[in-house]
Amino acid sequence: MLMLSDNLNTYLIIAILLLALGVFGMVRHKTFIGMLISAEFILAGASLNFMAFNRFLAPNPAVGQIFTLFIMGLAAAEAAVVVSLVLMVYHQYRSIDPAEVHDLQH
């Protein structure tokens, strides 16, 4: 039988769909936090790619796991910084809509 869970292409296609979901969410969401959530989807897709290549192709099976751990750390740092930026933007503009934060345009 076809083992879906033991096939590299399955994981890669799931990761592609996560990337597409994230990009679509970036376009669709009208708030900074919605865009942050979509960015997390893109990062999850990238981590899944690394883990899949690590499991099926890489000579050293620790490398992909370490890389995925680094991505998790980066995502945590990014989320902390973005949320504090959103707080500041909300404090200044009373809105977290990217379209209303346009001081640099004038």
Add this chain to the structure above:
Amino acid sequence: MIYYRYIAELLFVLFTLLVFTGGYIALTARYLMNAVLGLALALLGVAGLYFHLGSPFLALMQILIYVGAVCIIIAFGIMVGPRPNQLADKRAMGPRNVCLSIGACAAAAGLLGSLVVQTVWVPAAAKVGDMSVKFIGESLMYQYCLAFELISVLLLAAIVGAIIIAGIGREEPGKC
């Protein structure tokens, strides 16, 4: 004995469904809090996929860091932000733009997917090491020591920066 493999396969399909259900909720949610819950659901599904990829350690880390920490941070960001009724799709995308963006994403996914299907992936001839936590820890301490330290400095800088940025925003104008 063969039943175990069917059960594992069923769990894999369930985790994949969890990922995409969460993604659908996070993308179409009207309120941001529902979107965060969808994100947590999808990341739980990704943790299950890590388990299938042979790394229970990373599955646990995914639940701890992403579901436990990142989602909570985002939920806090929403709670101190605007009220839900201020956020409800007041300028939602028109159907034309939705179709265009779905088309663009689908085209990109189709291109990448065709690449994935066409490429012949060659596994490494020989494997060194294993998937165990002990080996990961040794690699982190010896081979990737510098990157490990850099990530910790980056986390520290991000936390301090986040506190400073949020602190500046809280000050009264004209006080400093």
